[in-house]
Amino acid sequence: MKKKLLVVGTLAYDSIETPYSKVSKILGGASTYIALAASKFSIDCALVSVIGKDFKKEYIYLLKLNKINCDGVELIKNDKTFFWSGKYHQNMNSRTTIKTELNVLENFVPKIPKNYINSELIMIGNLHPKVQLETLNQSINKKKFVILDTMNIWIENFRDILEKVISESNLISVNDEEARLLTDEYSLFEAAIKILKMGPKYVIIKKGEHGSILFSKNKLFVIPAFPVKKVVDPTGAGDSFAGGIAGYLTNHKINFENIKNAIVYGTIFSSFTVESFGIDSLEKITKNDIFERLKEFKNLTSFKLDLNKYKL
Amino acid sequence: MKKKLLVVGTLAYDSIETPYSKVSKILGGASTYIALAASKFSIDCALVSVIGKDFKKEYIYLLKLNKINCDGVELIKNDKTFFWSGKYHQNMNSRTTIKTELNVLENFVPKIPKNYINSELIMIGNLHPKVQLETLNQSINKKKFVILDTMNIWIENFRDILEKVISESNLISVNDEEARLLTDEYSLFEAAIKILKMGPKYVIIKKGEHGSILFSKNKLFVIPAFPVKKVVDPTGAGDSFAGGIAGYLTNHKINFENIKNAIVYGTIFSSFTVESFGIDSLEKITKNDIFERLKEFKNLTSFKLDLNKYKL
Numbered sequence: 001m002k003k004k005l006l007v008v009g010t011l012a013y014d015s016i017e018t019p020y021s022k023v024s025k026i027l028g029g030a031s032t033y034i035a036l037a038a039s040k041f042s043i044d045c046a047l048v049s050v051i052g053k054d055f056k057k058e059y060i061y062l063l064k065l066n067k068i069n070c071d072g073v074e075l076i077k078n079d080k081t082f083f084w085s086g087k088y089h090q091n092m093n094s095r096t097t098i099k100t101e102l103n104v105l106e107n108f109v110p111k112i113p114k115n116y117i118n119s120e121l122i123m124i125g126n127l128h129p130k131v132q133l134e135t136l137n138q139s140i141n142k143k144k145f146v147i148l149d150t151m152n153i154w155i156e157n158f159r160d161i162l163e164k165v166i167s168e169s170n171l172i173s174v175n176d177e178e179a180r181l182l183t184d185e186y187s188l189f190e191a192a193i194k195i196l197k198m199g200p201k202y203v204i205i206k207k208g209e210h211g212s213i214l215f216s217k218n219k220l221f222v223i224p225a226f227p228v229k230k231v232v233d234p235t236g237a238g239d240s241f242a243g244g245i246a247g248y249l250t251n252h253k254i255n256f257e258n259i260k261n262a263i264v265y266g267t268i269f270s271s272f273t274v275e276s277f278g279i280d281s282l283e284k285i286t287k288n289d290i291f292e293r294l295k296e297f298k299n300l301t302s303f304k305l306d307l308n309k310y311k312l
Numbered sequence: 313m314k315k316k317l318l319v320v321g322t323l324a325y326d327s328i329e330t331p332y333s334k335v336s337k338i339l340g341g342a343s344t345y346i347a348l349a350a351s352k353f354s355i356d357c358a359l360v361s362v363i364g365k366d367f368k369k370e371y372i373y374l375l376k377l378n379k380i381n382c383d384g385v386e387l388i389k390n391d392k393t394f395f396w397s398g399k400y401h402q403n404m405n406s407r408t409t410i411k412t413e414l415n416v417l418e419n420f421v422p423k424i425p426k427n428y429i430n431s432e433l434i435m436i437g438n439l440h441p442k443v444q445l446e447t448l449n450q451s452i453n454k455k456k457f458v459i460l461d462t463m464n465i466w467i468e469n470f471r472d473i474l475e476k477v478i479s480e481s482n483l484i485s486v487n488d489e490e491a492r493l494l495t496d497e498y499s500l501f502e503a504a505i506k507i508l509k510m511g512p513k514y515v516i517i518k519k520g521e522h523g524s525i526l527f528s529k530n531k532l533f534v535i536p537a538f539p540v541k542k543v544v545d546p547t548g549a550g551d552s553f554a555g556g557i558a559g560y561l562t563n564h565k566i567n568f569e570n571i572k573n574a575i576v577y578g579t580i581f582s583s584f585t586v587e588s589f590g591i592d593s594l595e596k597i598t599k600n601d602i603f604e605r606l607k608e609f610k611n612l613t614s615f616k617l618d619l620n621k622y623k624l
Contacts, residue, residue, distance in 0.1 A: 041624045090498060186402060189541050210522035211536060222536045222612050224523060229501050261617045287624055295619055300534050302614060305573045307607055312353050312599055 002044040005250040006116045007035045007243070008135045009125025010105065011049045011059075011073065015085035016235055016277065018092065023233075026278040027059050028084065030125035030149065033236035035068045036282050037243030037269040038123070040290065043250040046116045048072035048135065052080040052104045066283065071113040076104045092231045093208045112138045123147045123246035124169075125239060129154050129162040136168050145254055147246050148172045148200070149238070155181050167199035171259070173242045175206040188213065202259055204245075206238055214256075214263055221260045226271035226297050233277045240273040240282055241266035268293050314356040317562040318428045319347045319555070320447045321437025322417065323361045323371075323385065327397035328547055328589065330404065335545075338590040339371050340396065342437035342461065345548035347380045348594050349555025349581040350435070352602065355562040358428045360384035360447065364392040364416045378595065383425040388416045404543045405520045424450045435459045435558035436481075437551060441466050441474040448480050457566055459558050460484045460512070461550070467493045479511035483571070485554050487518040500525065514571055516557075518550055526568075526575055533572045538583035538609050545589045552585040552594055553578035580605050 009031030015024045031049050039045045046069035051060075055075070063070055083101040088094070110131055112119075118141045124132045126149045136146065148169040154162050155178060166172060172195060180186060183194040188205050192215035195203045203215045209231075211224035244266035245259070252258045268290060273282045321343030327336045343361050351357045358381035367387070375382055395413040400406070422443055424431075430453045436444045438461045448458065460481040466474050467490060478484060484507060492498060495506040500517050504527035507515045515527045521543075523536035556578035557571070564570045580602060585594045 187542070189539070207522065210519065213539065220539060220612055221615070222539055223615075224534045224536050227501070227525065227532060227534055230499070257616065260615045264615050264617050290624065291619070294617070298615075298617070298619065300532055303533075303535075303572045303576050304569060305576050305606070305610070307603070307610065312602065 002042060003121070003250050004044045004046065004116055004119035005038055005246055006046050006048065006112060006119035006122045006139075007031050007038065007125065007246070008048045008110055008122070008132070009034055009127060009239075010082050011051050011055065012082040012084055013054075014235060014278065015083075015098075016233055017087040018233055019088065019090050021232070021277075023277045025083075027062075028235060028278060029082065030127075030236075030239045032063075032279060033239035033273065033282065034123055034125055034243035034246065035063065036066055036279055037240040037266075038247030038250070039066045039068050040244070040269070040285075040287075041247035041251060043247060045069065045247070045250075046072055046113060046119070048110045048112055050074045050076060050104045050108045053077050055081045062283070069113070069116070072111060072116070074111065079104045086235075088234060092234050095234070110135045110138070117141070119144060121145045121147070121246060121250045123242060124165070125149050125242070126151045126154075129158050129165045132165045133161060136165065145170045145249065147242060147249075149242055150174060151178060152181055163198060166195070169200050171202040171204065171245075172200045173204040173206065173238070173245070175208065175238065179203075179205050202256075204263065206241065208234070208237070212241070212263060212267070214259060216256055219256050221256075221263065223263055223267060224301060226267055226293065227300065228271050228274055231274045234274050235277075236273050236279065236282070237270040241270040244269040264294065264297065268297060314354060315433070315562050316428055316431035317350055317355050317357045317558055318360065318424060318431035318434045318451075319343050319350065319357060319437065319558070320360045320422055320434070320444070321346055321439060321551075322394050323363050323367065324394040324396055325366075326547060326590065327395075327410075328545055329397075329399040330545055331400065331402050333544070333589075335589045337395075339368075339374075340547060340590060341394065342439075342548075342551045344375070344591060345551035345585065345594065346435055346437055346555035346558065347375065348378055348591055349552040349578070350559030350562070351378045351380050352556070352581070352597075352599075353559035353563060355559060357381065357559070357562075358384055358425060358431070360422045360424055362386045362388060362416045362420045365389050367393045374595070381425070381428070384423060384428070386423065391416045398547075400546060404546050407546075422447045422450070429453070431456060433457045433459070433558060433562045435554060436477070437461050437554070438463050438466075441470050441477045444477045445473060448477065457482045457561065459554060459561075461554055462486060462490065464490060464493055475510060478507070481512050483514040483516065483557075484512045485516040485518065485550070485557070487520065487550065491515075491517050514568075516575065518553065520546070520549070524553070524575060524579070526571060528568055531568050533568075533575065535575055535579060536613060538579055538605065539612065540583050540586055543586045546586050547589075548585050548591065548594070549582040553582040556581040576606065576609065580609060
């Protein structure tokens, strides 16, 4: 039987502007990217989220076609889907949020479908920490592995409840700014040490186009991003990254070495995501596309320097 | 017979302020770092530079003790040594120059000692492009490999002569900002493509704490920086990096694979350099220190993902 991954996060409409182009009201949301990336693996993936009356049926079909169980996606008929719009600056590494309309998210209470309360792995996307905590409370699998994402507004305004969620998580994936905000440490090393003390056994600090770093108590792994020739839209890169990690870890033994492998997949998935607006590229890629890019990435980043023949 | 590396660049006094500490009038200058890094390899390294009456004799002894030939270091008795002072911002990745006193550099005309006009490799540090060009004109080795560094003021104010120097170089090592300034391209890919068209067969773009990227016409290599726990002083990091590359390539066949290896050494040397003020750490490190860090770096950056057993 396939192992189960439960994904909790937003489904959204996004309007995005970059220095080169813009799009209006396309399919977005953290859980969209997470679930699509995770579902590239041979696992049983379910989505818990909420949508409004304006959410297109075809998007639910798209998720289902990718073998994502959508029983936990609640439709609120008298409200609208969560909407986000943002504008990327020239470096594509930073952005300004133009508008956030919470809509159905405002009163969202996640409900894990019965079949998934025993999921081996739970990936909790960026959401209000009270929703994240409620998800954890509904799970009955005491050995579950929990992967967490969060962002600045929750760190700044709901620290107590967020710290409770962090303490119950096994792996947290945040970007450099969030790690600094969470710990009040500028050095990413010091920040990671503090986060590890908050509960998680593993911390991943994402640095956008500069790659990411995995920390555990005694080990470290540093990896560059896949060098994408033309970044079209960075939206969802971090979620595709986390989704790749969650998907890989759902059907592999969880240890440092496999989290490294998982991060390689996450890195590859996010590189596809940024090459198009929204999920276009992520959804389309085949097993062969992924394999080819993995090979290319391994080739681009490895060196043969033979330490057994070491001489200066 | 050992192969010859000729290093041309500044010897200087530096006053440096970081968010945590400061030092006054310590030994600095691009060629100091370049030559010290390069001299870790079993090569015949010579330095061409200029100093004033205030330059301490012990610093020349220090260079000579590291087997750096100093016959080409000219002493100008009625002037002072080049002086630079700067202040690093909190991220340690950017800095403000507080003062630059050219002094002996103002009228510097490099003179390559006779024994070194046939050097196999020439590393031209960041200097006025007319000095860089004069160095190339004195070399008689038609098969020499030329590594070049430069900076914003030369790019902005002496572009014509700088372009001539670039056209005669084989490898250029610049940081991301310099690459963008030189090419008017924001994307590092586009920038590298333009620089390759200017002459060099290889372009390295340095990204400070985020590592570096090597470009040739058809190949790419991406490498993170060695993750240094506590950066004390970034001064000389780029020069130690270039010096490591120059040193390695002096006694290895020059091809893409060996330039990758050379960059690994450069990365390791610069990681030592930033752990102390000035050359303290770079000068002290032993063969064993380097070997241990190389092993650690390989371990920190490699993943075992077995592509032969690829399955999703």
